[in-house]
Structure formats: C-alpha cells, structure tokens
Amino acid sequence: MIGRRLLVASSVASLLTLVSVAKAAPAPSCNPASMTPSAASIPANFPGFAYTAQAATANDVHLFTLAKVEVPLTLGPVVGGLLKVKPAALTPGTTYELDFSSFCNYGNYPPQGPIVFMATAEAPLPTRLGEVSGTPTVVLEDFGTTKYTITAAYTLDPEMKPWLSVYQLDVALDGNRVSTKASVDATGTSAHVIGTGWCDAVTAASNAHTIQLRATLPFAPTLDTATVTVSFSCPAPNITTPPKEPLQPPPTSASSSSGNAGGGHAGGCAATPSRTGNGATDLTLFAMALGLASFVRRRTAATRRT
Secondary structure, three states: OHHHHHHHHHHHHHHHHHHHHHHOOOOOOOOOEEEEEEOOOOOOOOOOOOEEEOOOOOOOOOOOEEEOOOOOOOEEEEEEEEEEEEEEEOOOOOOEEEOOOOOOOOOOOOOOOOEEOOOOOOOOOOOOOOOEEOEEEEEEEEOOOOEEEEOOOOOOOEHHHHHHOOOOEEEEEEEEEEEEEEOOOOOOEEEEEEEEEEEEOOOOHHOOOEEEEEEEOOOOOOOOOEEEEEEEOOOOOOOOOOOOOOOOOOOOOHOOOOOOOOOOOOOOOOOOOOOOHHHHHHHHHHHHHHHHHHHHHHHHHHHHOO
C-alpha cells in the first residue's frame, strides 16, 4: 500500500514538473557578433578588424599563425559602434586565423566562423576611388511601391588595387547607400555595380537624383566618386487611409448562410477565443495532476476507515 502511494505521489510530482516546463518561456533570440573584413587576403598595414562586440575583451578574440603561434592584439577604441581589433604586426606572405566569440549560438543567423587570411604587402591607403564609365541606367518597376534598379560601370584608380579585397563597394543614391551587388574584373581596374531600392517620400521630392560609387573600410576614410545627375521620377508609395465607418453589429444566426463555419458562432465571430497550443496543454496536465492528488486522498481516507 505504501509503495502504491509513493508511485501515485511520484506521478503527481512528474505531472507538476511537466506543467512547469510547458510554461517555461523560450530563450530570447540574439544576433551573433561579427568581424570584418573577412577577406582571404588583407594588406599587412590595414587599419584593423571591426568587431561588433563592443565590450569584448582579450579573452574573446585571438589571432594565430597556422603554426599556432599567437599574435598580440590591441582592442579599442570603439568607433561608430565597432570595436577596433588591431594586430601588433603582420608578416606579408603569412597565413593567419582570427578566432573570436559570437556570444550567441541560437539566433536567427549562424555564427560567423574564424577568418583565415593571408597578409599581403603593405600599401598606402587609397585616397581616390575612380570615375564613372558612361551614364548609369535606372529601371523602375511598379509593384504598388516602385522599385528602382541602378546599373553602372566604373574605372578604378590604381591606388585601389591592393585594397579591393577589403573595401566594400556600394551605390549611393542622393548620398545614401543602397543594396548593391558589385563585381571587379580580374585586373582590378574596373567595377560593375547594380544597386536596388524602393522609392519613398525622399526620392519623390525631386526628379533629379545623384548617383556615385562609395568605398568603405572600417577605421579608414570613406571614398566617393564624383556624382552623376540622372533624371527620373521615383514616386512615394500611394498609401491611403480607409474612410471611417460606424461599427455595424454582427449578423444574427438567421442572416448567416455559413452556420458555424466562422469559429463556432453565426456570423463568423467567436464569442471567446479557443485555447490552443501550450495553454491547452498546461490545463490538461494540471487537471490530471489534480485528479491524481484527489485519488491519493480518497485512498488514504479509505485505508484509515478500515
């Protein structure tokens, strides 16, 4: 009899544990920390890596040669929301691996892996980007909101060639960067870019728009080509506010032809929401736990009477 009571009590405890687990909130999502540039080759005198983990310490990031010799790093300062990570010295022709913590393994995006790169010869930071080749073309597509696609070609300045692996190239429309796909030819002398975006109230303010190529590298000056003015209409989305109408009472069962198809009540409007998912599971488990507890009390009382 004692063993049976212990078994029932254990079952009650297990069910209560299940209720507690069912109510536990999932871990909040997070964005893994990242590091740039992540190029296969990097000039030995580049300004430094940019780490999105602003409060990271020396325990969170390490640089090794392939022979597992650690290279000292200097962390800081934070500039533009990015923590500067600067190697003490890089030897041209040597391959390195940069390991760093993502601080998040369960976010919407997979963590970035280690950066493996070869240090190339030192070169002066570029001061000129290049110039446009011909006039950029703009194609507009109406999807209710107008999408624009900018296509352009540029001749790159020779100063850019040693740095093309680490600079990010973007199209700038009216001074603002847009989503860009850029490709550089094998000689490193020309670039082809496609920029896309959506028209808004800002672009709708004028039909004269400036287009230029922009090159960015953390902790280095931003480079721009000269602007080219192109005329096109980029209208804002035509969003209207529906007129306000007085609330109408829901139709009665006599006027409904769909019966209970709308959630258990005529007219398609349920009086109370149905309980589904974890809420229903919690109630079921809790009811089972109460039932077992009641059973234990009844059996105990019957045993005492006998």
